[in-house]
Amino acid sequence: MSRSFEVGFRAVKDGTLVVALGNPQRGDDGVGAAVVARLAALPLPADVELTDGGTPGLETALLLRDCRRAIIVDAAQMDIEPGDWQRFAPDAVSLRMADNRGTLHSAGLAEALALGDALGILPSDIIIYGVQPAVIGWRPGLSAAVSAAVPNVAAAILDELLDSRMNTDGKRQDTGR
Amino acid sequence: MVATKTVTVDIHHLTRVEGHGNIVVDVQNGELTQCELQIVETPRFFEAMLRGRPYEESSHITSRICGICAVGHATTSLRATEKALGIEPTEQTVLLRKLNFYGEILDSHILHAYLLVAPDLLGVGSVIPLAKSAPEVVLRALRMKKLAGDLCAAICGRHTHPIAMTVGGFTHFPTIEQLYELRERLERARPDVDATVELFQTLELPQFERDTEYIALRKSDEYSFIDGEIASTDGGTWAIEQYREITNEYLVPHSSAKHTANQRQSYMVGALARFNVNHDRLHPKAQAAADALGLKPVCTNPYMNTVAQVVEIVHSVEHAIELIDTLLEGGVAWEAPAPPSRLSGEGAGACEVPRGTLFHNYVIEDGLVVGANCIIPTGQNLANIEADMRALVPQILDRPREAIALALEMLVRAYDPCISCSTHLLDVTFI
Secondary structure, three states: OOOOOOOOOOOOOOEEEEEOOOOOOOHHHHHHHHHHHHHHOOOOOOOOOEEEEEEEHHHHHHOOOOOOEEEEEOOOOOOOOOOOOOEOOOHHHOOOOOOOOOOOOEEEHHHHHHHHHHHHHOOOEEEEEEEEOOOOOOOOOOOHHHHHHHHHHHHHHHHHHHHHOOOOOOOOEEEEE | HHOOEEEEEEEEEOOOOOOOOEEEEEOOOOOEEEEEEEEOOOOOHHHHHHHHOOOHHHHHHHHHHHHOHHHHHHHHHHHHHHOOOOOOOOHHHHHHHHHHHHHHHHHHHHHHHHHHHHHOOOOOHHHHHHHHHOOHHHHHHHHHHHHHHHHHHHHHHHOOOOOOOOOOOHHHHHHHHHHHHHHHHHHHHHHHHHHHHHHHHOOOOOOOOOOOOOEEEEEEOOOOEOOOEEEEEOOOOHHHHHHHHHHOOOOOOOOOOEOOOOOOOOOEOOOHHHHHHHHOOHHHHHHHHHHHHHOOOOOHHHHHHHHHEEEHHHHHHHHHHHHHHHHHHHHOOOOOOOOOOOOOOEEEEEEEEEEEEEEEEEEEOOOEEEEEEEOOOOHHHHHHHHHHHHHHHHHHHOOHHHHHHHHHHHHHHHHOEEEHHHOOOOOOOOO
């Protein structure tokens, strides 16, 4: 089993890459890293690689290259209760820049997915787990609500990793607390 | 009809630059009444943050001024501190810093030339449609950027906000295997570099000439990126410590970044200025690339700044390979950082970061920073950009408003401005 916690671009060929996005120095933005760290302690299928992708901006597109399936875990502003989470497909992530012209400071997951899609390098199967943050502040550490969600999100991802029937079912809309 | 034309261009939040700026041009009955690059970014107060901090923290704090030229800020900061405290870095440290610097120059220039400028020249709105119409171009850019980032990671731990660079030396050293691997990857990148030169040979840049003063650091034995003397195409050289004599910062109401002027109303720094000052110091392959791209000194077309960056991409790859050979020849030894010979003093450091000459100036007392001044390339270019805009607008008044706006946006983007770096509306009195 290959597990990398370095910010890198070493996706498993033809396997599943679980990518944490976000900055653990900024409160609940570290939820992705916390979920991936929890998964790292669990027995996983051999074709699964875990990566803490950090905040790479457009280079997320390269990170996702060469894997069959990518599962992205990130804090997401969804106007639901802090700690609640959703599983959704990439087309649910909207581009913030309506004119699609982009500046360097605004490149996020949506822009990276748009770039990867345009380049034709994204895996066919991308699943995003978004967790509603309570606080994205200027100190590390998760809020109680988001911290409590970490084992549940990790368990849902583990279910997905162990159950290949879900691989092609990008429409499933799981929610939970 | 042009003589009586009335045009108002108000580009709120210019895109494909780093930070927030507006272009405002007002022509009433053929007369240019307003022509401003408004800098609306909040001042950053980094100089104030440094006060009272131990000197060892300066490079780590100031590298946060910029996520693109973090290595440039860190290196300039280290040089200012080392000069203040009488620290002489070893030859190995100097070599590693130069090599590291090329990683950043490559990363930044590739970002600007491919992702920020090429969409204009290829007639698309951004890198996303470019990725659809010419995926091989974008993949090449991302491949080269990856190599540049990996180069920095091998030398200083990571590109953005380097951790292994310290006052007097390094806290981490690349292995011989890493250097061999980097050398091989740089050699394998040569076709990508050639393709970059070929791409920019085919792209047509706007024709516009305006003579100005070009300023860059110059050394007798190399195309300088770290240290040297301040040199001008108008003649004259200055020691780095005399930087205030050439920058002469002043305030303008419409910008939260200060403007500068030396021997004329404005001057330019950056790749084009470096080329104009130091073209004779370029690697022969970079000189050949300049010839192929039609870049000749002294070039007075600011749009050619991007082409000068392409020439510097060639230089950086070739000189990085030579630096690695020198390091491999001598071997890389673990070295303790060179120690300070005193704990109080004043020092000024300067580097040619991707966007031009960067100055850091510190006063240190008993190991604590008590005064700091940082003058950033984009701040030095602002007055020159506005002078270009004032010269350009009357020449293109016959065009539709959208074409005027695009020409102005492309002009500002050609300077590769880093607006959030340049704001420091803070008067510093040295104690």
